[in-house]
Amino acid sequence: MRKFDLCVIGAGPSGYAAAMRAVDFKKKVLLVEKDKLGGAGIHHGALTSKTWWELSREAYTISQLSNTLNLSPPKHNFEKLKNEVRLAANERMSLLEHHMYNINVSANEELFTYMQGEAKLISENIVSIHNDSDSEEIQADYIILATGSRPRKLPHIPIDEEIILTSDGIDRLTEFPKSMVILGAGVIGCEFATIFSNFSQTKVHLIDKGDRILPFEDEDVVKVIEHNLEAKNVLIHRNSQLIEMKVVNNKVQYILEYTDGSKEVFVVDKALISVGRIPNYENLFDDSIQIEMDNRGIKDTLTQTSLPNIFAVGDITADIALVNVGELEGRYAVERIFGTPTKPLIYENISTIMFLAPEVAGVGLNETKAQELGIDYKIVSMDYGCISRAIAMRNTQGFIKILVSNDDEMKILGMRVIGEHASSAIEAVALLISMDKGIEELTELIHPHPSIIEGIQECVRMLTNKSILKPSVLRNTMKCGCFSNKEYKDIKF
Structure with a gap:
């Protein structure tokens, strides 16, 4: 059985950062990933959505310039744009791969190992790793859980990632839908409303159960965002409750009930469900592993779980789900394990960006x-x-x-x-x-x-x-x- 000082499960932003910080301490570290290197942060999250946003901004600028030149607004090729987004994700992943596979050369030691496969904790120090061709059990003094999160699904909505999508299904689209409803007026929902409305090829509906979008943000900020969305023909359903959403004749039919008791039926081409994310910890533990968790994620105290040698970082915990926070937590956990953090882990000064208009x-x-x-x-x-x-x-x-x-x-x-x-x-x-x-x-x-x-x-x-x-x-x-x-x-x- 191979032995490591640290096993990091999950090679998204937080797990990758943790593994590389362990290399700094000259520790023997194993990084395990069951899907794609970089996790959702690259492939279905921050990098891809922000690439879409940058492309949409350019498209909107071109559209505005067309108006000044008395030209018809251009029609954008969805597949070519989607390919550009994929290139961005692959570019970042290639950088991480090159870095990862050469880190031992740089360190002049065999410190880092990467494995592709699904990891499961058999005991507090034993991890079983399975892939299509092999399986192995390894021993680690410490374990960091960094398996990330996935879009939340609602049981009464038939999400198929074809007609009714989450953010994971955006890359399955083959063209701009003529109309789309977005359920959820938080940051992610408003970002996608901004993206699709910037291209001027999709009539966007945005469902908001309150009287304004982004309810956690100041009213003066929200007014500017709402004004710009509505100027791009976005229909904001305020004070509305989704009663039903289903697929009828390959289109989305949804029913809203407003605070005054009235109801209304709408039909659009696609729907995007954006109601938050949930942590990935299914099948991660053997039944003998008693680790404290709730529906928000694994409970931790400054990244340490209820089991003293097991740490949890990134979206799998109940803390703020942001790439920069996950990286901070991953590095901090390693510093707690193998050294003494020079600074406390605080969240009050974390910088955030909302990619809106x-x-x-x-x-x-x-x-x-x-x-x-x-x-x-x-x-x-x-x-x-x-x-x-x-x-x-x-x-x-x-x-x-x-x-x-x-x-x-x-x-x-x-x-x-x-x-x-x-x-x-x-x-x-x-x-x-x-x-x-x-x-x-x-x-x-x-x-x-x-x-x-x-x-x-x-x-x-x-x-x-x-x-x-x-x-x-x-x-x-x-x-x-x-x-x-x-x-x-x-x-x-």
């Missing part, structure tokens, strides 16, 4: 969450129309918004940026949040000009009454206020 980037708290937690705060915001780079891009839709503590220290609690280059604007603030710092670090920092991040500096200068542009003059584009005792008040300068 326009993109939305955030870190830390937004107003919705701060109010939910009963936290008093000051808030400052600036429209993109005040930022030179946005003016130069001829796209001033968007704003920067920063929350700080409602005291003299004004420690940064969070930030939201909606608009072009939003994702490039948040890392400095994420670092300050992790350092528990206030805004003084940003007030005199020299940013490149022209850049979107100059707007961040002007925002924090507003809080210290040192801004170049004065909010007392530009009341509609620069705002500063405070939330205290459950009331919001404008701050006057």
